[in-house]
Amino acid sequence: ISNNSYACWLQYKKIANVAYEKKVKLFLETVVAAESSTVMETALEELQAAVSKMTGVHLEKSAEPPANHGIVLSTAAHFHQEEIIGRHVLAGLGADGYVIRSLATDRKKLLYLVGKTDKGVLYAVFHLLRLLQTEQPLEQVNIVENPRNPLRMINQWDNLDGTIERGYAGKSIFFENNKITANITRIKDYARLLSSVGINAISINNVNVFEAATKLITKQLLPDVAAVADIFRAYGITLFLSINYASPIQLGTLPTADPLDERVQQWWKEKASEIYRYIPDFGGFLVKADSEHRPGPFTYGRDHAEGANVLAEALKPYGGVVIWRCFVYNCLQDWRDRSTDRAKAAYDNFKPLDGEFLDNVILQVKNGPMDFQVREPVSPLLGAMKQTNQVLEFQIAQEYTGQQIDLCYLVPQWKEVLDFDTYAKGEGTTVKSIVSGSVYGFSHSGIAAVSNIGNDVNWTGNTLAQANLYGYGRLIWNPELAAEEIAEEWIVSTFGNEPLVTAMIREMLMESWSIYENYTAPLGIGWMVNPGHHYGPNVDGYEYAVWGTYHFADCHGIGVDRTTGSGTGYVSQYFSPNKEMYESLENCPEELLLFFHHVPYTHTLKSGETVIQHIYNTHFKGAAQVAWLIDKWRELEGKIDQERYENVLDRLQRQLKNAVEWRDIINTYFYRKSGIADEQNRTIY
Ligand code: GCU
Numbered sequence: 001i002s003n004n005s006y007a008c009w010l011q012y013k014k015i016a017n018v019a020y021e022k023k024v025k026l027f028l029e030t031v032v033a034a035e036s037s038t039v040m041e042t043a044l045e046e047l048q049a050a051v052s053k054m055t056g057v058h059l060e061k062s063a064e065p066p067a068n069h070g071i072v073l074s075t076a077a078h079f080h081q082e083e084i085i086g087r088h089v090l091a092g093l094g095a096d097g098y099v100i101r102s103l104a105t106d107r108k109k110l111l112y113l114v115g116k117t118d119k120g121v122l123y124a125v126f127h128l129l130r131l132l133q134t135e136q137p138l139e140q141v142n143i144v145e146n147p148r149n150p151l152r153m154i155n156q157w158d159n160l161d162g163t164i165e166r167g168y169a170g171k172s173i174f175f176e177n178n179k180i181t182a183n184i185t186r187i188k189d190y191a192r193l194l195s196s197v198g199i200n201a202i203s204i205n206n207v208n209v210f211e212a213a214t215k216l217i218t219k220q221l222l223p224d225v226a227a228v229a230d231i232f233r234a235y236g237i238t239l240f241l242s243i244n245y246a247s248p249i250q251l252g253t254l255p256t257a258d259p260l261d262e263r264v265q266q267w268w269k270e271k272a273s274e275i276y277r278y279i280p281d282f283g284g285f286l287v288k289a290d291s292e293h294r295p296g297p298f299t300y301g302r303d304h305a306e307g308a309n310v311l312a313e314a315l316k317p318y319g320g321v322v323i324w325r326c327f328v329y330n331c332l333q334d335w336r337d338r339s340t341d342r343a344k345a346a347y348d349n350f351k352p353l354d355g356e357f358l359d360n361v362i363l364q365v366k367n368g369p370m371d372f373q374v375r376e377p378v379s380p381l382l383g384a385m386k387q388t389n390q391v392l393e394f395q396i397a398q399e400y401t402g403q404q405i406d407l408c409y410l411v412p413q414w415k416e417v418l419d420f421d422t423y424a425k426g427e428g429t430t431v432k433s434i435v436s437g438s439v440y441g442f443s444h445s446g447i448a449a450v451s452n453i454g455n456d457v458n459w460t461g462n463t464l465a466q467a468n469l470y471g472y473g474r475l476i477w478n479p480e481l482a483a484e485e486i487a488e489e490w491i492v493s494t495f496g497n498e499p500l501v502t503a504m505i506r507e508m509l510m511e512s513w514s515i516y517e518n519y520t521a522p523l524g525i526g527w528m529v530n531p532g533h534h535y536g537p538n539v540d541g542y543e544y545a546v547w548g549t550y551h552f553a554d555c556h557g558i559g560v561d562r563t564t565g566s567g568t569g570y571v572s573q574y575f576s577p578n579k580e581m582y583e584s585l586e587n588c589p590e591e592l593l594l595f596f597h598h599v600p601y602t603h604t605l606k607s608g609e610t611v612i613q614h615i616y617n618t619h620f621k622g623a624a625q626v627a628w629l630i631d632k633w634r635e636l637e638g639k640i641d642q643e644r645y646e647n648v649l650d651r652l653q654r655q656l657k658n659a660v661e662w663r664d665i666i667n668t669y670f671y672r673k674s675g676i677a678d679e680q681n682r683t684i685y
Contacts, residue, residue: 151446197473519622
């Protein structure tokens, strides 16, 4: 097992720059922790281990504050050197926030890492280690950090049998044979990776809770779940479980799971009390109910608020929360039925219930109204419920964006979502300001995302997909970071400080989303993938299926009319002026044209190209761009280690095959449908 692939961005390689190393070593003599706690111990351990690897220095733990050279770790409450960090600075720290300040004179080289809590101290340590890995000077460090989002969560979609729903990097690191795995080391290393980028919550099992996983909340499995919670707790990460809404029936003796039935209410109360005996700081439940055939309150004629509140009542005495997913839609549709529009479903189901959820319920809303396509508008539900806690859901796993074979750096896509102006409370009501909780003063808010890791040595299949996990954490900590900046940090931490390598990989990452979009479904229409596994092209794969994901291509045109004037009326779910923008064929952003409008193939885009010519052009271009990616990557041979070089090269070659297949299948399909030839007369099969 090569350490490089496995270590991801926590390489902590011996610092090669001798002059730099000499300077930083002056700060690295002793370390003192002002108090002790599990998380503080972790902070110390991480610091000592990494410093020793990077500099060879064993940071001596001391009981006394260092006189001239060393590091102080402290929480704000225990830090009394106000002449160093002003009282107002410490008072201004939010939960999980921290300060890093250096004091460097000729005689003294001191570093102060002060967190609001011990978690803040741990984040400060990881920040300091990032400064060292990226070779930043320590002499004048003056950093104040507060995470923008209170909840910064990862959702595993791991099944108890060890498979992963939408997993592209091996099997689960959590489960095998319907039990929790014995490989605790791997779970700890995952906790380290997550904590190093600020993640503070995780749900460890798939949102589709099948039979075996239903038992996670029973005494059969709770002791092992508690052991996993211990590992994460040491890294400041709270553990959640996905639950089966029908648990009172499946685990208990009740004939019903009706949330208004007193026996059901009592059952959940007892269940919560049992869980908290094992895990005193248990986060709560993640729930997929009445969605894609999972059980839920609809069975009993109850709505989602009634459904969620019974769980919330049960968790409330212990400070737990219910994260209730809004991915609810009719998955038994008929393509002939033009009045049902899947895009409208989340809003239609949840918006009328605003104000009816208890305060410890959070609604989790996917970034788009459909399902993690390469291009989708922002979900109109975000910001639409002023009295209901919301978290945003992203998918780091590349289900529809290349499955960690094809390169697709998702941070630019996520940034577009976060920066989107919903106008929910006038201009400037961006998604990032809503989900951070600042617009409506939510009591719980933040961001969650589906993980992209498995037990492959490099965690993510394609080594470059590690950038998405890293980038997710960094971006939700601070949505103002640029995608390039995050990419660069990741590359330097992962591959070392080689300007040429950094420039090359950064360019590849930054181009990758648009490349992927070029050779797959055009102009925001989405899908066109093989049913089931969702990899590779199949234009009509879902066109006549029950899932509500249609493109409506015929010999005249393509696209879904979602306008109020002549279509499904979906656009009316947006606030003005967004609804007018999408309603108008002229003003609708062209990358989303076919999501909102049905147009003839001869419709002319702002570029002057027709839609059909745009389809040909982007598909020829996209495949050519993948060949370009391969050329770029080949230039790195010998400049990075062979194992990671070959891993990525292999994926890029598979990506090229995929892109060529997409190009040809899409071009042929639309040539045949439209009867319009490519202006440039390129080969269409
Ligand atoms: C998608 C995905 C499913 C998943 C679902 C969800 O439809 O393909 O595998 O269960 O999303 O988010 O619940």
